[in-house]
Amino acid sequence: MPPLLAHPSPPPRDPELATPLPETPAHKRRRVDLVLRRVRVRDDEPLVDVAITDGRIAAIGAELGLHAPEEIDGDGHVLVPGLVESHLHLDKALLADYTPNASGTLSEAISATARHKATVTAADLRARAETALTMALRHGTTAIRAETEFDPFIGLTGIAELLALKRRYAHLVTLQVVAFPQEGVFQHPGTEQLFREAMRRGADVVGGVPYNDIAPHRHIDLCFEIAREFDRPISLHQDFSDGAEGMTMEYVARKTIAAGWQGRVAVGHATALGALPPSRLKPLLALLREADITVVTLPLTDLYLGGRRDTHKVRRALAPVAALLKAGVNVAVSSNNLRNAFTPFGTGDLLSVAALLIAAAHLGGGDLLPRVLDLATTNAARALGLGPEYGLAVGRRADLVVLDTRRVHDAVIDLPERLWVLKDGRVTVRNTRKTEFRATPAAA
Template identity: 50%
Template sequence: MDILLKNVRLNDGESLKDVAIEDGRITAIEENMTAIAERVIDADGRVLIPGFIESHLHLDKALIADRKPNNSGTLKEAISVTAELKPTFTKEDIYDRAKRTLDMIIPNGVTAIRTHSEFDPAQGFTGFEIVLKLKEEYKNLVDIQVVAFPQEGIIKSPGTEEMMNQAMEMGADVVGGIPYNDSDAEKHIDIVFKIAKKYNKPVDIHAEFSDEATDMSIEYLCKKTIAEGYQGKVSVGHLTALHALPKAELDPIIAKMAEAGISVMALTATDLHLGARNDEYNVRRAVTPIRKLRDGGVNMCIATNNIRNAFTPYGNGDILQTAMLTIPVGHLGGANDLKTVLPMITENPAKAIGLVDYGIAVGNKADVVLLDTKIKGNAIIDIPTRLFVIKNGKVTVESTKETIIHR
């Protein structure tokens, strides 16, 4: 075999296992294996998990915070600052920034990314083409899904619908949408589904990015998803407005979302930074109600969204840190809650973005990460070094950590 991982911890309270990898697949999971491998890695009881999934990202807008700051920290200024900067983006610029961002993310154990890549009649496909290029260049290190994302709207930006179709022909994997930034949210959603059905692709929507629960389209999205037979093929990011709803109004929406099989990507770092900027006291978190959605049967995920731009002026590509931030923000630190967080950056987003053969099981793809912790329950709160990242059965990242304490 190619790789034999010895003495790994797959679950707390269980005996250590050996995991055999050959031809990019997990071929055996047993105790005390004696098989010969080209490379043997002794984990000494450390935790092995499936690769992290970064399920909502914007590679084409990363690393621009230093060019023009968002001084107010508001969504309105973030949009205006980015709109002012976008005409200055060249293909070379986007390629350099997106590549540096990928090189930040991959060593942190991410083996799959869904990135929203925008275009419009004014800027054309400048960034979109670069992201497609990087998808191919990085295919041995990370799987990249590209979302055709109409940031400036579809209806209010004539020519965008045609570009959406063209983007799908060019190789986009997912049809994106942003109904709250268009002149008719329901018609916007209708167009997105029309394109998705034409190309048999999933849908990923920027939804209800607001402090207040007004002018929402999530209920229409649920109805449309069910009517079109798209259960399990629709995801939404942000969904912050739901935090402002009382239980009597929120519960029916959550039930309908669960029925529609809509996954939610909580974008904690961005939404904390931009949300509730006008609150003078009792400042709200302005993050989607993660626990309530989870408890209502909605597939909950945690993702980064932006790295160092006007929407999120920080971040280092470590999704574990985003998950750690989400624990106190979402009241996920209780014993029963904490164990639900790791799945929000592994198996839940894998389900949301439609990955197949994912997870540590015989026959699945060998996309795994060895963490420098011996307790799976501490996999996030330790923020452990990712000692080995294995993608498609090959070691892609090795890290060492040595600390000397002088007493």
């Protein structure tokens, strides 16, 4: 680990933003690798400079006076920590041409993809995953939790390819590989052995999908068993349905507490929560908070596949994001799928997914709108367990994005271009897209 500058940690006032370093002469003499000049990190404070050394934020403050071999003029643009995709299927991205889903339902998406799986080669999987990864990186994503399928049909091909991508792209993105048994475990003998082999080979996270197995509770039990064996966090596809029948969320929450896995369990979709009346939802939200479970809402897929049997007044089929936030549950938003049978569209732009969520989950109010950016950054980083490595504070990894907007408040709703993307303090993306008006209005 590179040495941190010997300066106190961020103050209690705002854990995401450090107090500027005192500009002592000694400090000014310190060499830094890169300085981002004049960026906006809070709307109610002056512009700041951000100095970076050894891949980490060395100082944040107004007119730091430090000089570096590389300097970027932020010109008043907003600086945010790198975007975090907390639930993304790179291995089955870009399959839409091969896996049509005529009904638009979840069940047909799963069966169409399963049929195609037999024809997938390692080279094909690698090429699609790499293209999808590049789509995310281009939009300022610096960390991804990649749900990666294994089963007796595809074996460990996806796991091996994603682990190889993780190594090749380590200087561009923090990639966590989830061992995800999409076809269930107990309905396909041999899957359990592959599960443990995937973990032995280096998968970072235990995946699961209780609703797509013959024994949902046993499925959950096994996920916790393997998580304990390998000391890994858990990411479940959980309660993905329009109605509240057959939910296992309460079981997962109680299991999390019993196992002492608080803060290490994330559940994707959780759309069935949205079907619960307030009287049943309230105690479950309190339990989710106690278990410190992250709910990852996946609006592209959830809105696309949800409510398909509703002939009128079609349900949104979405996790109740506002209620979750108000109950103090950690909520993240992620893309889930890119152009396949589950979601036949998507650009890899996580900010656009967050923007969609504002309308879909009614997050436009003054109390909630400013928190939407957190769902794609800080909250998602917490889901990945990035902890004190992540954020705009001294000592944190310099995974940063300069946005083409000048108010933090507008970071999502402007859908700004990502002007600069930095990973571990090195520029990975520079975007110079420019719009010119070639016509002028008529005289008044």
